[in-house]
Amino acid sequence: MPFLRNPTTAPAADGPTGSLVADGKALVGDFVRYGGRRLGAALALMLAGGILEGVGLALLVPIFSLLAPQTGGRWRAMIVDTLSSVGLVTRLEQLAAVLLAFCLLVGVRAAVLSARDRLVSDLSLGFVDHRRLMVVTDLAHARWSSLARLRHARIAHILSSEITRLAFACSVLLQMMTASIMLVTQAILMILLSPVVAVLMIGFALLGLVVLVPLSRRAADVGRSTARFAFRIAGETAHFLGGLKIAVAHDMADAFVAQIGEEGTQLRAQLTLQQRFQSRVAIVSASIASLAGAMMIFGAVLFDIPTVTLLAALVVLVRMSGPVRSLQQSVQQLFGVMPAFTALHDLKVDLGPPVAITSGAGAQSVRHGTIRFDRITFRYPDASAAVFTGLDLAIGAGELVGLSGPSGTGKTSFVDLLTGLLEPSEGRIMIGDAVLGPATLASWRRRLAYVAQDSYLINDSIRRNLTWGSDVRPDPDLWQALAQAGAADMVGAMPQGLDTPMDDRGTRLSGGERQRIALARALLRDPQLLILDEATNAIDIATEQAVIANVRRALPEATILIIAHREETLRACDRVIMLETTQTTIS
Numbered sequence: 001m002p003f004l005r006n007p008t009t010a011p012a013a014d015g016p017t018g019s020l021v022a023d024g025k026a027l028v029g030d031f032v033r034y035g036g037r038r039l040g041a042a043l044a045l046m047l048a049g050g051i052l053e054g055v056g057l058a059l060l061v062p063i064f065s066l067l068a069p070q071t072g073g074r075w076r077a078m079i080v081d082t083l084s085s086v087g088l089v090t091r092l093e094q095l096a097a098v099l100l101a102f103c104l105l106v107g108v109r110a111a112v113l114s115a116r117d118r119l120v121s122d123l124s125l126g127f128v129d130h131r132r133l134m135v136v137t138d139l140a141h142a143r144w145s146s147l148a149r150l151r152h153a154r155i156a157h158i159l160s161s162e163i164t165r166l167a168f169a170c171s172v173l174l175q176m177m178t179a180s181i182m183l184v185t186q187a188i189l190m191i192l193l194s195p196v197v198a199v200l201m202i203g204f205a206l207l208g209l210v211v212l213v214p215l216s217r218r219a220a221d222v223g224r225s226t227a228r229f230a231f232r233i234a235g236e237t238a239h240f241l242g243g244l245k246i247a248v249a250h251d252m253a254d255a256f257v258a259q260i261g262e263e264g265t266q267l268r269a270q271l272t273l274q275q276r277f278q279s280r281v282a283i284v285s286a287s288i289a290s291l292a293g294a295m296m297i298f299g300a301v302l303f304d305i306p307t308v309t310l311l312a313a314l315v316v317l318v319r320m321s322g323p324v325r326s327l328q329q330s331v332q333q334l335f336g337v338m339p340a341f342t343a344l345h346d347l348k349v350d351l352g353p354p355v356a357i358t359s360g361a362g363a364q365s366v367r368h369g370t371i372r373f374d375r376i377t378f379r380y381p382d383a384s385a386a387v388f389t390g391l392d393l394a395i396g397a398g399e400l401v402g403l404s405g406p407s408g409t410g411k412t413s414f415v416d417l418l419t420g421l422l423e424p425s426e427g428r429i430m431i432g433d434a435v436l437g438p439a440t441l442a443s444w445r446r447r448l449a450y451v452a453q454d455s456y457l458i459n460d461s462i463r464r465n466l467t468w469g470s471d472v473r474p475d476p477d478l479w480q481a482l483a484q485a486g487a488a489d490m491v492g493a494m495p496q497g498l499d500t501p502m503d504d505r506g507t508r509l510s511g512g513e514r515q516r517i518a519l520a521r522a523l524l525r526d527p528q529l530l531i532l533d534e535a536t537n538a539i540d541i542a543t544e545q546a547v548i549a550n551v552r553r554a555l556p557e558a559t560i561l562i563i564a565h566r567e568e569t570l571r572a573c574d575r576v577i578m579l580e581t582t583q584t585t586i587s
């Protein structure tokens with residue numbers, strides 16, 4: 001599994017502002033930076049598709065002229081002359097040649113559009129992956145104090161729903177680019193066919209803008225509030241089970257169902273309103289388009305425009321309705337999905353600057369030695385009281401130390417300071433003769449192993465779980481570590497042994513079984529400091545005592561810190577640090 005080292009450096013100030021235009025610009029900017037040359041190639045293919053579409057439509061003129069000679073006007077003479085000069089004399093030969101050219105063109109256009117769609121899909125999926133990795137990298141490198149303030153539900157929502165909505169925003173943006181290029185090429189063709197018809201068309205396009213923009217804006221407002229509503233429901237759905245549990249326990253199940261039903265009704269009403277606005281926009285667009293068609297026919301008669309030109313122009317007009325509709329719908333859809341982009345940006349702002357870790361030449365190695373808390377004061381940002389004030393203590397290399405105390409006295413904070421997740425507000429932590437800080441953090445973290453109460457297992461085999469975070473090791477080493485953690489019999493009894501998959505992160509194992517696998521994994525890191533954070537509390541006392549003795553034998557030189565409440569566990573330690581109040585005392 002690759003470890004991410006470099007947080008993203010995109011400046012937060014370039015991010016969304018809440019206005020569609022500014023947010024759209026920021027999203028496009030991000031997308032352009034990501035797409036680079038491939039986006040250029042996609043745009044070139046879009047342009048080629050547009051031009052081929054224009055040429056294909058232009059070929060309708062000779063086809064119509066040859067089909068209905070009396071309607072051709074000056075076009076027909078020109079076309080017949082050109083084809084005759086290359087040896088195609090009869091009407092049938094000329095028609096066959098033009099139709100062949102048309103078919104070839106349709107084939108080439110289909111190939112270009114298929115290449116365009118492949119590239120566009122690659123780009124949009126790749127961009128979403130890239131943004132997801134950016135978020136995960138930012139989270140992985142954020143200061144722990146910033147991270148601890150975030151709600152889990154918010155992160156889960158961003159990494160699942162919001163990223164998916166961003167994928168949709170990308171495809172909408174790309175649709176808009178394609179539609180715009182199509183429209184421009186079709187408009188140019190219209191001008192070439194007949195400037196008079198083009199002027200009429202532009203007049204109607206402007207009329208359409210004047211009528212449709214306010215209507216679309218109102219439809220977009222409705223779309224935006226629908227998105228907010230759906231977002232709120234999604235948030236509540238995430239806490240559904242918790243809410244249901246309390247409701248059932250309080251005999252409020254029917255009220256809970258009614259509450260969920262009411263939210264559904266409100267969302268439906270909102271969606272109906274949105275649909276109504278979209279229908280209104282569609283009715284007005286269709287009316288303007290049909291009026292434009294009628295006026296074009298009228299204008300053609302008035303200005304004596306050949307029927308062939310008129311027919312071709314009408315086909316172009318019909319073809320233009322697709323990109324126009326696509327553009328208009330895309331703008332509305334962007335309103336709905338843009339909050340996803342804003343949410344990603346807000347998360348980056350809330351995470352603040354990444355934690356400083358020196359790598360390369362500036363990095364220092366730490367050597368095994370006494371761990372010393374030297375006049376440590378620690379206060380969480382925004383907290384009124386400090387967790388530790390002027391804490392002085394030392395843990396000798398190779399000591400087995402217990403850490404205990406009532407809830408809220410700072411055990412987790414102590415461990416987080418020791419692993420460098422939190423930085424002291426005052427004072428310093430020494431590892432041997434090195435100060436724990438940006439230069440020594442990477443080296444120190446490579447030398448420690450941390451096992452939590454709720455063990456993190458990945459959805460993979462036991463073998464991969466054991467070597468997660470350390471080098472690949474031969475099977476005998478893995479079995480030895482499992483035996484030391486008291487898990488060898490358990491894994492040996494599984495039909496696939498080390499290759500047994502840990503489905504659903506090992507939830508089918510008991511808490512104690514998961515803890516023993518996590519402990520074996522920690523032993524395989526051969527750490528200088530082993531932290532067991534309530535990591536054996538789900539194991540029965542007799543097995544736990546045996547496991548602690550095994551661990552000590554397996555790591556004779558390592559310092560071991562056990563956070564525990566059980567007296568039996570603490571009795572196995574050389575000494576115990578007891579956190580009694582926020583002003584720590586040590587016994």
Ligand SMILES: Nc1ncnc2c1ncn2[C@@H]1O[C@H](COP(=O)(O)OP(=O)(O)OP(=O)(O)O)[C@@H](O)[C@H]1O
Pocket residue numbers: 148149380381383387405406407408409410411412413414
């Ligand atoms: N992110 C945070 N922001 C502000 N205060 C915090 C934060 N995390 C913990 N605290 C406070 O710091 C104090 C120490 O918390 P800590 O989690 O270290 O205690 P603990 O001994 O590990 O508790 P427990 O045994 O319940 O896990 C508590 O008063 C807690 O409310």
